[in-house]
Amino acid sequence: MSCAAPFIKRSGELKLTHHYSLEFAKQVLTELKTRSTPEVLEFILTSDVLLDAASRGVFEIVDLFLKHYPELMWDENFARKLKIKVVEGRHIDLFRLVNADDPIRYLAKKNEMNFVLMGAVAKWSSRCETADVSGAAFLLQRELQWFQAAEASDPSYKWMKFLEDKKSYWEVFAEEREQLLKEAGQWMKDTSSSCSLVATLIITIAFAATFTVPGGNDSYKGIPIFLKEGSFIVFAVADAFALFSSVTATLMFLAILTSRYAIEDFLYSLPRKMILGLTFLFLSLAFMLVAFGSTLTIVLNEQFKWIYIPIMLLAAFPAILFAFLQLPLYVEMVESTYRPRLYRPLKLRK
Missing domain, CATH: 1.20.140 (Butyryl-CoA Dehydrogenase, subunit A; domain 3)
Structure with a gap:
């Protein structure tokens, strides 16, 4: 029992920290509501706070910001960076969130966004090894699902060239995961x-x-x-x-x-x-x-x-x-x- 007590105590402290951090973020956004919207949007877009939260997989913070300021997704450059951070970190819930907030206005530039996402999916890094997947077989299946999600609008993207490389996105993907x-x-x-x-x-x-x-x-x-x-x-x-x-x-x-x-x-x-x-x-x-x-x-x-x-x-x-x-x-x-x-x-x- 003495060995389990410190673990329970640390878990309680982490949950308490998480709760108060979220409450603090809510208070900050409530305070920001008193200022003009363009000024607040400029602050969020230039401070990289939201991008850092997305990179770390903090779903609640990203959801809170997008709920209060859905106009953030109208900025094409920010939306692109946000999706890249989410895909690079392999954060599934955040990916579903930003896709739900992906407005119809992006249909004209859907091809460009897909190329960016496929580039982020094709490359392999230690961040791809998520804790919610047990075993190499499941991890490889998850990676294939990410690639399939990136090429969802047009399967022919997988054979297009990866930037200046002579290899296609699919060839780079397979080579990185040998x-x-x-x-x-x-x-x-x-x-x-x-x-x-x-x-x-x-x-x-x-x-x-x-x-x-x-x-x-x-x-x-x-x-x-x-x-x-x-x-x-x-x-x-x-x-x-x-x-x-x-x-x-x-x-x-x-x-x-x-x-x-x-x-x-x-x-x-x-x-x-x-x-x-x-x-x-x-x-x-x-x-x-x-x-x-x-x-x-x-x-x-x-x-x-x-x-x-x-x-x-x-x-x-x-x-x-x-x-x-x-x-x-x-x-x-x-x-x-x-x-x-x-x-x-x-x-x-x-």
Whole structure:
């Protein structure tokens, strides 16, 4: 408890500092409202306060300034600098904010803005390694999403030349992330190999259980003795689903292992295969435990009528533990692949 107390104290102090800093900014803007708007706008545009807040990812300050002075986005030079700072820092919520505030007047100069953004996205720096992304594969996927967002208006931009360089934006982007691509590919291979091993073991168990049914078979007709028991039906169905799910999971992981590992594959193809593989792996594990629990119920039910209660509890524990350990990774992968925050529009403020 003594070790946790300083951490809790520091967290409280940081939250308190953040709260009072925001309140101070509100008081400053309230005071500035008493002065003429052109004078205040000139002060904000020349002081770089807002650009510094955007570079550091302070969403509340940027949102507060734009809420009080939406005219700031009418300055083309400032809007360009603001978007560059946001993209260079890979601040997703700020990117959604400035896009929501991006007025229709920029349609005439949309091409110029896209070239600027693609230049900021193509280059790699340590600031691209955001804390909300775990693992090289997710980081590479996030970088690809940033590039896709920058070229959203016209996909042909990716093959245009990067300033005076002879290479295109896409070539510069891929070249800057060669090491990240190797790390992401290695992570995919290691994860797929480990999961496919587990799925193969489940296949072996489920396949063997098909021919060694609980209670055995009738010596004359070969029909299972407990065929008419409800628990046996549960066992048969669960074992079949466990076998089919584990086979499907193995095929998904084999598809990952035999992929070409091109940089484009990390945007949708490989993450989708990994999601399907993990989904069917979890299902196969759950069905295997159900089959095991139903087998014990068949064998012990005659002696212990209450045995199904502890069996259900014990069988549920590994499934819950697996879900608890793998769920954060799974949720992050699903959200990053099928519903990335970068593509979600931010509602305009009233």
